[in-house]
Amino acid sequence: MNGLLTDLYELTMAAGYFEAGKSAEIATFEFGIRRLPPNRNYVLAAGLPQAVDYLLNLGFAGEEIDYLRGLPQFARAPGKFFEYLRGFRFTGDLFAVPEGTPLFAGEPLLTVRAPIIEAQVPETYLLSAVSFQTLVASKAARVVAAAGGRPVIEFGSRRAHTPEAGVLGARAAYLGGCTSTSNILAGFRFSIPVAGTAGHSWVMSFTCEDAAFRKLQSALGEHAVQLLDTYDIAGAARRVAALGAPLAGVRIDSGDFLSNARQVRAILDEAGLGAARIMVSGDLDEYRIRELLAAGAPIDSFGVGTQIAVSADAPSLSGVYKLVELEIGGIKRYTAKYSDDKSTIPGAKQIFRDVARDVVARSGECGRGEALLRPVILGGRLIEPLPSLEEARTRARESVARLAPALRQLETTDPWPAIYSRELRALAEQTRLNLLGTAPVA
């Protein structure tokens, strides 16, 4: 039911809204990206199906409600509030940018419009689920770009923050352009291609290394990828070469990849195994991959774990979920906060992506270009099936390819222009005057 998968204050606020007679007020909350993570020129939206599943199944089990009743923070909450929770479900609307869409600082990723309690409770889950996949997809896209067309296999489940994060991270990495994952459950659940080689334990479990290679060859045939660095890479390469085909390739998991790959390539080629591919893995990121390829390393594919699985250089996204408007009985009120460095822009929004810029406008404005925020759930119901993971992956690939070349580089560059429309700026000025009684800041 997932109702408790949130922060306490969402539910104490819910009780407060209930008591204050606000349950019928329709709130619009916006999940926006305050700033891009370090080293990123864009992020790739991801995680929408998990957000949708959550909203469609949100509710409270009896024992969860009993637990809440026993907390001191709910001692003053009226019995009717707990009755309300018993029947709680999400009846509102979700607008979202499709998975695989590049986004920039200041842009909303999702908008939730619902009676205020239904819109407040999902904050924690939505931020977590969507931010995580967005981070991983964005990191994967960088690694894939650095690999310049060579396959990148996502290997990071063992480093993911919980096994479940391994599965969803594999999904996001595939969306961001990885060709496959080592995570079998991700393959089973999301039909992602799975790949793998063998571990050092395989080699160590045989008394002689060539017996390990021979057995792997007989078990996997043309899928066999032999792991070379258990004892001595060159010796292992010669033993693999002596066995001949069938052989998909070899993996090197340590040492100097450039010199090792060259030496192994020569050994394999000499044995007539020119078709056998060389994969490397171990502490790889986009910069190291670029460096290896620039040096001409004869590497055919990359296994990348930690760096993708936890988006190691940028493990968090500064996503915010902010109330932007309220409506009751036809009266609309726009809201914003003005905290230092954390102020927000009022009103429900739309993003229009044109050839030269994005315009963040008021929702309902006429704009030029593609409108990125689209209705997904209306009145608590999914309006149509979401795009498949393959479609999202294609969207990611095609949209990234259309970005200005500088944005696709690994180095950060001038941001893509994402400006506010005149109407949105006017609304922000008016709201500031209403709330603070002062003129707007620039």
Next chain:
Amino acid sequence: MNGLLTDLYELTMAAGYFEAGKSAEIATFEFGIRRLPPNRNYVLAAGLPQAVDYLLNLGFAGEEIDYLRGLPQFARAPGKFFEYLRGFRFTGDLFAVPEGTPLFAGEPLLTVRAPIIEAQVPETYLLSAVSFQTLVASKAARVVAAAGGRPVIEFGSRRAHTPEAGVLGARAAYLGGCTSTSNILAGFRFSIPVAGTAGHSWVMSFTCEDAAFRKLQSALGEHAVQLLDTYDIAGAARRVAALGAPLAGVRIDSGDFLSNARQVRAILDEAGLGAARIMVSGDLDEYRIRELLAAGAPIDSFGVGTQIAVSADAPSLSGVYKLVELEIGGIKRYTAKYSDDKSTIPGAKQIFRDVARDVVARSGECGRGEALLRPVILGGRLIEPLPSLEEARTRARESVARLAPALRQLETTDPWPAIYSRELRALAEQTRLNLLGTAPVA
């Protein structure tokens, strides 16, 4: 059943072991920490109950096995292997360092001893589940140390890598010394104290800020913590002061915490609200907290999110799960790998913690001090209930307090001596001679 919650190669190796007639060989795998994460003088072991639950429930559902059968990597696997998977369960032994124990580089955290397939398959899950909680507990301990006795509330669920990571991260943060969490499901599942204040949306949802403060006061009474930085901190503090008691305190979520806390403290004190506490939150880590307290900021508690939830400065642990010995029919064989910078030490081990040092010895050796690796599962059964989370938290607090003072500082220092016993070194030398035919490296 969780059988697919692993990397593909664990299962292709499993099929290979099966075909190679190795299923009866008893393997010992060791989960060790290759090196400490950056900025850490120790890590706190955490996540053991999740590892145990996994092992006790490990198995394969029919549809999972059907999925495997359809993968090209299993095209050559014999039908009997899939029959074997159908009846698969973990029948082996688990030895583990109790949760809340500080550990150092080179020390094993867990040892799994089981028929080789049963010991191989859990690698991915164990590494992920235990590394994640270990990272979060270790980070939390640093933040808690910096706060010098002031409560630290874990707020990070929205930044955690999936909502499930938020729940388990809250558990680990509490183990590491946080006083409470905002994550209600963690409170419900693990009986962790939950805490929270109110969000900006609460304040924004009222047309006037003082109405928001008044309503929160009436809803929460002496639990009310008013959020001051929606519009103007000093003005909000005056409005809260005008309302008077009951009031638990206030929270400041942005701006210059030092000057803001001083100003707010003066306003509250002048209104006779000397007992009202000041909490700050927003981009805090152990260094920022230390700095604020050193400057004499009148701050009573800290809400810490991102930095704890994703262990932001060290989001991954270099944990390895390595085969260290094999046994069949009374014949033991010791295994190690010799990859560059990633070599391993053969043989099942024990850690003896003495007053001045740790000795990593062969299991079965007589040693001085506390033996840290203890049997948890024997023959597939939990031998006794695990220590409770409260007990683990107490162990963490007491063990950290006993560490040399330099290790408890935020800065990294000379490592705690963790040396290998003479017998273990002799075994390592012998194994190296056997496997590589060369003399050992130092």
